[in-house]
Amino acid sequence: MTTIDVFTYDIPAESDFGYAQAIRSGELIHVSGQLALDESGTFVHADDFAAQLKLTYANLDKVLDHYGATRNQVVSQNLYVVNMRQNAMTTAAGNLAYFGDHRPASTALGVTELTFPGQMIEISFIVDMSI
Numbered sequence: 253m254t255t256i257d258v259f260t261y262d263i264p265a266e267s268d269f270g271y272a273q274a275i276r277s278g279e280l281i282h283v284s285g286q287l288a289l290d291e292s293g294t295f296v297h298a299d300d301f302a303a304q305l306k307l308t309y310a311n312l313d314k315v316l317d318h319y320g321a322t323r324n325q326v327v328s329q330n331l332y333v334v335n336m337r338q339n340a341m342t343t344a345a346g347n348l349a350y351f352g353d354h355r356p357a358s359t360a361l362g363v364t365e366l367t368f369p370g371q372m373i374e375i376s377f378i379v380d381m382s383i
Contacts, residue, residue: 263293281379286311298370305346328357328378336362
């Protein structure tokens with residue numbers, strides 16, 4: 253039988269929307285879209301793409317740390333970016349800085365808006381613990 257391990261920050265949005273930050277099933281971890289939330293679960297850095305990107309990747313690291321995973325075990329990511337043309341180069345630079353030589357499968361989608369006013373980036377991962 254497969255063991256399920258759910259990770260939450262215990263913030264209101266999780267119960268309000270009915271989701272977990274991540275769930276591990278077997279060797280795969282599915283990480284929900286992470287964004288620029290501070291320790292209390294408050295969205296921060298409205299309209300500051302670079303600051304949001306940095307905090308979003310830091311929050312992804314918290315999820316990886318919970319499971320004892322590394323960035324090199326990320327096999328897929330989805331990036332949702334407001335104003336893609338304007339933010340494409342910053343997105344690429346942040347991605348390269350975060351992953352270094354590791355190259356997960358990646359889909360970057362330009363979107364018109366995200367959940368919070370001023371939110372400009374959201375990133376989800378799939379992690380494979382067997383590698």
